[in-house]
Amino acid sequence: MNNKNNEPLRVAQVIGKWLGGGVESVIMNYYCHNDHNKIPFYFICDEDSTCIPREEIEKLGGKVIVVPPYQKLNKYLKELKRIFKENKYQIVHSNINALSVFPLYAAKKAGVPVRIAHSHSTSNKKEWKKTLLKNVLRPFSKVYATDYFACSELAGRWLFGNKTFEQGKVTIINNAIDLDKFKYDEKIRKEKRKELGINDDTLVIGHIGRFVAQKNHTFLIDIFTEIFKENSNSVLLLAGEGPLKDEIQNKVKELGLEENVKFLGQRKDANELYQAFDVFLLPSLYEGLPVVGVEAQAAGLLCVLSDDMTKETKIIDSTIFMSLKEKTCAWTNTLLERFNDFERKNTEIEISDNGFNIERESNKLEYKYLEMSSIENQIRKRILYFVDNLNFGGIQSFIMNLIDGFNKNEFDIEILTLNYGEESVIEKQLKQHGVNVYRSNEKLNNILSFIKYGQFLKKFFVTHKYDVVHVHGSSKNYMVLKYAKKNNVATRIIHSHSTSFQTNSKSRKIIGNIMKMLMKKYANKFLACSYEAGLWLFGKKIVNGNSFYVIKNCIKNDKYIYNSKIRNVTREELNIKKDAVIIGHVGRMIEIKNHSYLLKVFKEYQKLNRNSKLLLIGTGPLEDQLKQEAKDLKIDSDVLFLGFQSETNKYLQALDIFVLPSLFEGLPMVLVEAQTNGLKCFVSDKVSREAKLSDNLEFININEVPEKFAEKIFKTNYERNNNVNLIKKRGFFLEDVVNVLADIYLK
Secondary structure, eight states, X not given: OOOTTOOOOOEEEEEESOOSOHHHHHHXXXXXXXXXXXXXXXXXXXXXXXXXXXXXXXXXXXXXXXXOOTTSHHHHHHHHHHHHHHHTOSEEEEOSGGGGHHHHHHHHHXXXXXXXXXXXXXXXXXXXHHXXXXXXXXXXXXXXXXXXXXXXXXXXHHHHOHHHHHTTOEEEOOOOBOHHHHSOOHHHHHHHHHHHTOOTTSXXXXXXXXXXXXXXXXXXXXXXXXXXXXXXXXXXXXXXXXXXXXXXXXXXXXXXXXXXXXXXXXXXXXXXXXXXXXXXXXXXXXXXXXXXXXXXXXXXXXXXXXXXXXXXXXXXXXXXXXXXXXXXXXXXXXXXXXXXXXXXXXOHHHHHHTTOBHHHHHHHHHHHHHXXXXXXXXXXXXXXXXXXXXXXXXXXXXXXXXXXXXXXXXXXXXXXXXXXXXXXXXXXHHHHTTOOEEEOOOOOOSHHHHXXXXXXXXXXXXXXXXXXXXEESOGGGHXXXXXXXXTTOSEEEEEEOOOOOOOOOHHHHHHHHHHHHHHHHHXXXXXXXXXXXHHHHHOHHHHTSTTEEEOOOOBOTXXXXXXXXXXXXXXXXXXXXXXXXXXXXXXXXXXXXXXXXXXXXXXXXXXXXXXXXXXXEBOOTTHHHHHHHHHHTTOGGGEEEEEOOSOOHHHHHHOSEEEEOOSOOSSOHHHHHHHHTTOXXXXXXXXOGGGOOSTTEEEEOTTSOHHHHHHHHXXXXXXXXXXXXHXXXXXXXXXXHHHHHHHHHHO
């Protein structure tokens, strides 16, 4: 994204006194991962800074500018105004919390168009002098700022107020980190412990932070004293510098713990130190969202944190919050009890999915800068797709097609899913395409899981800003739309990809109707793969209104045209005779696809034609059960379970007949593919009549006995027809569908 003259966007980062703390670490993380040619940073630091990484900044194309400290207010403002005017920055981004009023005043006087106040922290009564100044300046936090950033909801509400936050005016910029740098590594752990003279079996409590009142080192030492009484084979590692260091060192001497408390000073190897720790202890008086807490969790550590910081700091389940009102013995007992059952693991997926992967987050900040500065004639729209799962299926294929088809200069698409466990094949493919994928990891199987899901969505939409939220799936996903609406997402789409079989359960009908009602309340655009699917989910009033659109399940243009060469090669690969009749099915192995009925039909078909095979493409929870059913029917030698296939085209080429005996469907994409391929298709009469795109498709009554269905297949003429022009004319090619959707997104 470049401006018309291809000039870089100049951003001044006001740091204040650079002392090597968490805020400076966050800003450098973002700078190291953004496009330095497109958006160079100019770091404005107080002249009494002690730890400016000048060489690293300049190597990355940035620049360091020192100014008098804010305590010399007249000189400070005068110098800032001069710098801002001479350098003509498009953005001044102030990172000094309540003190941001001063540099942003100078920026306004200098004519800087975009002025960001960024809240990185909160306050505590125990630091009464500091807190008094903060409280005096807080009401002015919005006077000269054009935009508001915060590291967490708590920090945003503290500086800018609840009303401003709830109006969606505060952008959450996560304290993201390089996950590769911090992930747990047993080899580094052993090397670092050896370097520090610590045995493998020693319990290592770690802390990284400046020696200032906020970090509460006195209380930390008291906790470790209790730990040492319980386990003399333990050490405390303290990394950092600060004005209270001598005081803490004296306390350690008085307690006789010099051998077991190591002061490591300011470090550049913090990522390696985390590997040597067993427990990370952070009893701060207050925090915004401490980057050290994110780093420690990324390293897989057991983390024990004070509850006087934002609850958003807890990213992984094992992390514990404790009250500073609790006695040190309570902290010690909890820590040791939890550690006895604790198993260190790789937490990369959890940290990334919660928005702390710097690779992803730096792109968002870059986009935000460009959006605020209006540097482009047209900024990319940010689209969020929600889908229940990212396993193999028609909806997932449809989404993959759309992502390939959209102009990436117009749309920035991300995915939210309920997936849990290991990454699916489709997740990996999406990430290879550069698409960010987020998980909620909730199974939604009880009331508690729905509550947790709601909490996740609330946080997610505060942290991630979108122009469009497009929910693919059923009405139960109204919750995504609800929180999207609460966070002022302009376009909220529910997309019906299916119909449903009738249920006799009154409770299920009531719940289903409530879900539909809520979904219609929170959505403002309604899409369906067919008129029938729309009617089922939305009702006549919406389907006949201006907010409803039929979006056809598209395929990639000429990809599915019949090719005899591919057919022959695929049959050879599968070791199937040229004259054998191959019946096939593509779909997840779940109840609605009705595979059991298909196996019985094939059993009957084999009585009429032994020279035949059944190909089942897909996987799912019923796969093992279906394999057993094939054995029980004694057809397992002629039924090929091919599992998940990212490329189904070659298998469709190899088929003679396609069968889809589903209990219900909308307008399945695989039927568009099969008919484009010219295949004879036998399809359940529970599928939308709009699925019939050619004369090749015949609807069947799935209540018929398998013998009758098998006889129909046996008698059919399965000679292929060329349906490509017909399918294209009816608007099922990717290009046509993408154009329609793009218009909806851009409205």
